Amino acid sequence: MQIEYHESSTPPVLVVTGEIDLASAPQLSDALVPAVAASHDLVVDLSGVTFLDSSGLNVFVQVQQTQRQTDEQFQLRLVVTRDAIRRVFDVTGLTQVFALYDSLDAVGSTG
């Protein structure tokens, strides 16, 4: 798994590529926690993620839950393009919990 953080783009984007499982989840968490703390507008681009299981979901849930202690309306913004990845959100009922987008452009158009 690789992570690129485009801190100065508007909104800031965390681009994740590769496979997210228990092995890579800590690395994801380490990158995501400060990035979200820096900006609630952060967009996590998962379009390059080829595998995601519950370990990755747990990171997203935990980060969102932590931020909601200070910002009740906070929703993590995730760009999910692949069927295999979206399926994981679908079957765990998290599609509505996070703000999921079909593309980076879609994030821009909905603010």
Add this chain to the structure above:
Amino acid sequence: MTLPARGESAPRRGVGALRRPGRRWWPHTSSIVAGALLIGIALGASAGVQSSIHNGQDRALQNEARNVRSALDSTVSSVQSTLIAALRVASASSPSGFEAIASSNVGAHSQFQTVTLWRQDRTGVVELASVGRRPLLSAARQRAFLNSVVPSPRVSVVDLLAASPRSVGFAEMLPGNTSPLIAYAETAIGSRAQVHFDTTSPFYGLDFAIYLGNSPASSTLIESSIDLSKSYSSRTTTVPFGNSHVTIVTAIVGRPAGVLPYSVPWIVAIGGTLLGLAAGAFVDVQVRRRRSALVVADVSQRRYEDQRRVASHLQEAIRPDPHPKFPGLEIATRYVPGVSTLDVGGDWYDVISLGPTRVFISVGDVSGRGLSAATLSSSIRSAIRAYAVQGDAPDEVLRKLSALYDVVRDGHFATVLCVRLDVANSCAEFSSAGHLPPLVVEGASSQFLPVPVTAPVGVRGGPEPSSIEVNLAPAATIVMFTDGLVERRGIPLDEGLDRLALIATTRRGSLDSILNYVVRQMVERDVADDVAIIALRQVEHAERVSRALRRNIVERDSFEASVEAIGAARTFVKLAINGLPAETIDVATLLTSELVTNAVVHARARADVEVRYDSGNRQLRISVTNAGHGTLARRTPKAFEPTGRGLQIVENLAHRWGVEAPQGTQTTTVWFILEVQKSAL
């Protein structure tokens, strides 16, 4: 207007309507109406001006009479007051006082030429005093006149017009006395000198004549500015003058206020009539022009529609076959017409069979739009077909095309991508004339083939066309497209290409479903440019799936209790069931990942993974066994609970799943079963 019938005769008939022989000379109704209306207005205005001039004349005459009358009135009252004053002095004192007053009013340039004082008694009148020359009144008329004088608010007037100088006599008597005094005065009215106004004066032509008595007669004329020998419009007014009357004749001789006002009615009438005729003619011309324009517009509208119809027929004709077929190839296509104009575009793709195992495919885009672009597109396609069937390689086809077309002559150029595919040997030759490269997708990776590019067809110069030969992986998908798919205003082309490369790898399944996704993601609604896409893949991939489905699988492996084991287990499963439908592979690896994760986290022990596929009932069973008795709770975590989703995923995606912990073995096995759908190919 009757619309001529469709077809080629339409324009001729339309032009015929322009001529309309026989009725040409007759003015249009609206022009007659317009002309008549303006003439009517002009004549009305003329009459109005005339009437206004007459009214003005009449008012001028009245004013003049009023002026003359007021002048006379003031003369009379002046005479009367002088005489009364003299009488009062005379009756109060003596004739000497009378003489003193009278003399101040008598002289060559004074009010009177003579003033005399008389006493009236039963026998007649006796002169008491006299100032100035002897009265002109003869002795006989003197007695008669003075005897007739009575006390009256009106001074008595006697006509001395026959005398020389022409004069008028006035007599006044104070009321009350038994032997009253009479004052008599004569005033000369001079010659018949006429007053003339200069022709430029606004009063030029306003004249009058004053006659003593009730009617105008030359013998009673007092004063006149009129040349009596001429005839003119006049107004006669009789007004009191002492105890007599004066007749005032006011006349307009010549034209007051100049000549222009009298010309105005004629100017208005003649000018208006001319204007009316001109307006009628103008309206007539306009009506004819409008008719002609309507006919011309109608003709050009029909020509435009003809062209549109031809264009749309042509578009139907040249629009590529949506379902091209070739044995051994899965082919999917899309053609999305742009909405920028109603004009037909020049995008195409074409599948040309060169035999049982070889196929030639061209994709192209003619610059510009419209009938000429569509025609050129059709022509180039035909040429490619001819060369390809002859056996020419893609670069040779492009070389010959560039000799056939010329942008200067044709007004368009074309980008063309050609590929000749040998299905039997899984190899392909590509050559490009200014066209975007083909995308080759293999599983989760994709790349644009570095096809050598020469100048577009129709553009001279640049390198000679050359080709690249590539060996295709069995499951590789080739996507060829026109630039409308990746070009967006304001977005660099590279970004569009990168996006396509990513999106094309996102979905698995049939090419049709992949293109659905690509078009949905890449082609915006109301895209301006046309988009043509053709994707092809060797059927062998599908056949491999079919073969895999017919084969039983039993594979086992064992993994250390570490986080790295999770990824390794996924890879093992993926390889073991390679060939099964993509969705099955995705779900199987996901569930395996969850189960191995559980084993690593909770049991901290080795995990044995077993993969079994039964082609008979098309069921895939994967089990994960680890040492030790774990307890697995099936439960649904709350939305914000950070753990416990692994088994929720298994629960929802597995056809069936279960836990086995045989007594005495100290092991726990978690298994799941997926049913492989053939439709998931």
